[in-house]
Amino acid sequence: MQKVVLSEISLIHGPVAMPKGFEIDRDQIRNDIIESYVKKNRINNNPKAYSFDDYAVPFSQPLQWMQDYIRDHVRLEHGFTLVNKSMHGNVMHPKEKSWTRNQVEPVDLRNSPDYTVIYGVDVKENSSECIIEYDDNRRKNRTWHIPIKNNEFIMFPATNKYSFSPNTSNGLNIILTLNYEFI
Numbered sequence: 394m395q396k397v398v399l400s401e402i403s404l405i406h407g408p409v410a411m412p413k414g415f416e417i418d419r420d421q422i423r424n425d426i427i428e429s430y431v432k433k434n435r436i437n438n439n440p441k442a443y444s445f446d447d448y449a450v451p452f453s454q455p456l457q458w459m460q461d462y463i464r465d466h467v468r469l470e471h472g473f474t475l476v477n478k479s480m481h482g483n484v485m486h487p488k489e490k491s492w493t494r495n496q497v498e499p500v501d502l503r504n505s506p507d508y509t510v511i512y513g514v515d516v517k518e519n520s521s522e523c524i525i526e527y528d529d530n531r532r533k534n535r536t537w538h539i540p541i542k543n544n545e546f547i548m549f550p551a552t553n554k555y556s557f558s559p560n561t562s563n564g565l566n567i568i569l570t571l572n573y574e575f576i
Contacts, residue, residue: 402527405471405548406539409462409512417462418455419544423515423567425451426482436481443494447481450569460571463510463546475573478506482514483557485521485566491557493526496572506551506572513543514569517562523547526554541568 409417428434429448437444450456464475483491497505511523525537525547539547541557549555551572560566 402550402553404525404537404539405467406546407466408542408545409459411458411462415458417459417544419514421453421455422450422459422482422569425453425456426514426567426569427484427565429482430484443492444481446483446491447570448484450480450482459512463512463548463571464573467548474576475508476576478572478574480569480571483568483570485557485560485568487563487565488559488561490559493524493554493556495554496551496570507575508548508573509551509553509555510571510573511541511547511555512569512571513541513545515565515567516541516543517560517564517566518542520562521560521566521568522558524556524558525549541566 411417426448429450434449435445436447436449439445460477464477468474485491496509519540521541522538523541525539527535527537529535538558541547557566557568
């Protein structure tokens with residue numbers, strides 16, 4: 394008897410464990426996202442689009458190091474290579490939650506990302522979860538809830554719908570979303 398896996402929905406998560414002395418300067422990433430938020434530097438200016446509350450994130454060395462860590466970690470631990478396609482930041486106010494959505498363009502799957510990565514830039518402890526929707530053959534509309542934590546990432550297929558639960562803290566939560574192509 395042989396088993397062949399025809400498809401798989403994998404979830405990869407964990408801390409961005411940089412060597413001592415090379416920690417990610419999350420303050421700079423947070424400040425860049427907040428600056429885009431204040432200047433209303435949106436990814437999409439259509440108020441009816443899911444991406445209306447997504448803000449541009451400028452290049453910075455800490456951001457590059459974090460992306461390098463995730464790319465290298467996935468290549469070493471899981472044997473495939475990721476290429477960055479896009480990214481955006483979200484500022485979640487107290488009691489605010491996100492839309493349920495995915496990161497693919499249904500009419501342009503060829504140019505859509507393969508994986509989405511959620512990274513906790515400045516998230517108050519136990520204040521929000523990433524809720525990932527998936528189907529398990531006959532068991533439809535299942536969800537996986539994983540807490541969003543500072544300096545930790547959650548990676549899943551970009552075709553999966555996801556959302557952020559309401560921010561239960563009294564402060565802002567800053568979350569970074571990265572989209573990758575699998576090669």
